[in-house]
Amino acid sequence: MDDQFDVVIVGSGMGGATTAYALALKGKKVLVLERGSRVPKEIQNWSPKDIFIKKRYRSDEVWVDKNNKEFAPGVHYIVGGNTKLYGASLPRFKECDFGEIKHHEGVSPAWPFSYSDIEPFYYEAEKLYKVHGTVEPDPSGPWRANPFPYPAMEHEPYIQDLAERLRKVGVTPIANSMGIDIGPGGNCIRCNTCDGFICKLDAKSDAEINALNPAIATGNVELRTESQVMKVVLTSDGKSVDHLLVNGPSGEYKVTGKKFVISTGAVNTSALLLKSKSDIAPNGVANSSDQVGRNFMMHNNSHIVVFDWKRKNDVTFQKTLSFSDWYSDGGDGYPLGTVQLIGKVQGIMMRTVAKRVPLPILNYIANRSVEFLVMAEDLPHKDNRVTVNSNGQIRTSRTAVGVSTHQTLMRRTKKVLLKAGYTAIFVQGYDISINAHQCGTTVAGHDPKTSVVDQYCKTHDLKNLYLIDGGFFPSSGAMNPALTIAAQALRVVAQSDLGK
Numbered sequence: 469m470d471d472q473f474d475v476v477i478v479g480s481g482m483g484g485a486t487t488a489y490a491l492a493l494k495g496k497k498v499l500v501l502e503r504g505s506r507v508p509k510e511i512q513n514w515s516p517k518d519i520f521i522k523k524r525y526r527s528d529e530v531w532v533d534k535n536n537k538e539f540a541p542g543v544h545y546i547v548g549g550n551t552k553l554y555g556a557s558l559p560r561f562k563e564c565d566f567g568e569i570k571h572h573e574g575v576s577p578a579w580p581f582s583y584s585d586i587e588p589f590y591y592e593a594e595k596l597y598k599v600h601g602t603v604e605p606d607p608s609g610p611w612r613a614n615p616f617p618y619p620a621m622e623h624e625p626y627i628q629d630l631a632e633r634l635r636k637v638g639v640t641p642i643a644n645s646m647g648i649d650i651g652p653g654g655n656c657i658r659c660n661t662c663d664g665f666i667c668k669l670d671a672k673s674d675a676e677i678n679a680l681n682p683a684i685a686t687g688n689v690e691l692r693t694e695s696q697v698m699k700v701v702l703t704s705d706g707k708s709v710d711h712l713l714v715n716g717p718s719g720e721y722k723v724t725g726k727k728f729v730i731s732t733g734a735v736n737t738s739a740l741l742l743k744s745k746s747d748i749a750p751n752g753v754a755n756s757s758d759q760v761g762r763n764f765m766m767h768n769n770s771h772i773v774v775f776d777w778k779r780k781n782d783v784t785f786q787k788t789l790s791f792s793d794w795y796s797d798g799g800d801g802y803p804l805g806t807v808q809l810i811g812k813v814q815g816i817m818m819r820t821v822a823k824r825v826p827l828p829i830l831n832y833i834a835n836r837s838v839e840f841l842v843m844a845e846d847l848p849h850k851d852n853r854v855t856v857n858s859n860g861q862i863r864t865s866r867t868a869v870g871v872s873t874h875q876t877l878m879r880r881t882k883k884v885l886l887k888a889g890y891t892a893i894f895v896q897g898y899d900i901s902i903n904a905h906q907c908g909t910t911v912a913g914h915d916p917k918t919s920v921v922d923q924y925c926k927t928h929d930l931k932n933l934y935l936i937d938g939g940f941f942p943s944s945g946a947m948n949p950a951l952t953i954a955a956q957a958l959r960v961v962a963q964s965d966l967g968k
C-alpha cells in the first residue's frame with residue numbers, strides 16, 4: 469500500500485519537514501513518519517518551570533558519553549523536532565564557511581558545494597521561515613542577491629543602548645536574523661516566552677508551522693505520528709532500501725516506497741544506520757566508508773551573563789542583536805566565532821544552575837542581567853563519534869576540538885562587555901548533554917571513501933536513500949545550523965533526482 473508514496477521521509481524536524489514541503493509543491497506523494505506526537509496548545513508551552521526545570525517536552529532517553537557516563541540529551545521527539553523549542557535565530561553561514569579554513573587547532577574542511585550554489589535556496593528558506601534581518605554593516609557578512617524578505621526586528625531601548633555601548637568600544641552590533649511572524653498581519657505579540665519555549669500563537673517560525681502544515685495542506689503529504697523507524701532494510705543485492713521497519717501505535721509494520729529520506733537529526737540518523745546492520749551491510753547501512761557516526765560536532769558554546777547592577781533590564785524580547793567582528797579573523801589571521809544575545813533569562817530559569825538560591829534573589833539578578841551565547845566552531849574529528857552500544861543505547865564520544873579558539877573568543881567578549889560598562893560576569897559552558905547544534909556524522913563530500921553522502925545528501929552506497937538533516941555538515945561553522953539545513957533541503961529537491 470505504501471508504494472503509492474514517491475518519497476518516505478523519516479522525521480519531521482527542520483530537514484524532514486522542509487523536504488516534505490518542497491516535494492509537495494512538486495506534486496510528489498510523500499509519507500512522513502515521526503516518532504513523536506503533535507504538542508498540544510497548553511499552559512505549559514509558556515511555563516519556564518515546566519520547560520526548564522521539569523523538562524516537559526524533552527525526550528526521556530538516556531545516552532552515554534565517551535566514559536560511558538549516562539546523561540539526558542537535550543533532544544525533543546515531537547512533530548517539528550527541535551525547532552519547536554529552538555531560538556529561531558536563522559542566520560546564513562558565511563561565504564568562507566564553505567571553503568577550507570585554517571584554525572589554530574586544525575582545519576575546517578571545504579564543503580562539496582559553494583556559498584554561490586546554495587545562496588538562492590537560502591533566500592527561499594528565509595521566505596519560508598519568515599526571516600527578519602538587515603544587511604547593515606556586518607564585517608564578515610555573506611553577499612546576498614536579494615534583501616532580507618522581512619525587515620529586522622527593532623531593538624527595545626535597553627538593547628538599543630547596549631548597541632551604542634558596543635559601538636563605542638569598537639565592535640559592530642548587527643541585527644540577529646530571526647524567524648518570527650512579526651509585523652503587519654503577523655501573529656507575534658513580542659513576548660518573553662520564545663527562545664527555548666513552544667509558541668502558543670504559532671508565531672515562531674518552526675518546521676511544523678512553516679513547512680509541514682503547508683505541505684499537508686497541499687493534499688500530497690501524509691503524516692504518521694508515534695511511528696518510530698527501528699530499522700532500514702536493504703534489498704538482497706544491498707544496493708537500495710527495500711523497506712523500513714516501523715514501530716507504530718498498533719505495533720510493528722513495514723513501510724515501502726520508491727525513495728527514502730532520513731531526517732532524524734545528526735545523532736539519531738547515524739545511530740539508525742548503524743543499528744540497521746545486517747549480513748548484506750555488516751558495518752551498518754550506507755557505511756562502506758566507515759564514516760557513519762564519525763565527525764560528530766555540536767559547536768563550542770558558552771553562555772555569558774553580564775550584570776549592570778545600577779540599571780534594570782526591562783527588555784521583553786531580548787534576542788535582536790549579535791556581533792561577528794572576529795568571525796573570520798580574530799586579529800592573528802585565525803577565525804574566532806560569533807556572539808549573540810539569547811532570549812531573556814528569567815529568575816526561575818536560573819534555577820537550572822543555582823538550585824539552592826532563593827527565587828527573589830534570582831529575580832533580582834535576572835532583572836539586571838543580559839545574556840549572550842558565545843559560539844565557536846567545533847572542528848570535525850574521526851574519533852568524535854556516535855556509536856550504538858550492544859543494548860541499543862546511543863553513545864556520543866567527543867573531545868572538543870577548537871577549545872583554544874573558544875577560550876580566546878570568550879576572553880575577547882568579556883573584555884568588550886566590561887569596557888561597555890558591565891560590572892560582573894558569569895559564565896556557563898555547554899556540556900555534551902546540550903547538543904542542540906548537533907551536526908556531522910554523515911558528512912557530505914565528493915569522495916565515497918571519506919564521506920557518506922554526496923553534495924545532494926544522497927548516500928554514496930544506495931540508489932534511493934538520502935540523509936537530509938544536520939548530519940551532512942562537513943564542518944560546523946560558527947553559526948546556528950537550522951537555516952542551512954532548510955536551504956539544503958530545498959536545494960536537494962530542486963536540483964537532484966529526489967525531486968524528479
Ligand SMILES: Cc1cc2nc3c(=O)[nH]c(=O)nc-3n(C[C@H](O)[C@H](O)[C@H](O)COP(=O)(O)OP(=O)(O)OC[C@H]3O[C@@H](n4cnc5c(N)ncnc54)[C@H](O)[C@@H]3O)c2cc1C
Nearest residue numbers: 479481482483503545549554555556557697937938948950
Ligand atoms: C533549545 C534549542 C534551541 C535551538 N536554537 C536554535 C536557533 O536559534 N537557531 C538554529 O539555527 N538552531 C537552533 N537549534 C538547533 C535546531 O533546532 C536544529 O539544528 C534543527 O532542528 C536540526 O534539524 P534536523 O532536521 O537535523 O533535526 P530535528 O529538527 O531535531 O528533527 C528530527 C526529527 O526526527 C524525529 N525522529 C528521530 N528519530 C526518529 C525515528 N527513529 N523515527 C521517526 N522519527 C524520528 C524526531 O522526533 C524529530 O522530530 C536549537 C536547538 C535546541 C534544542
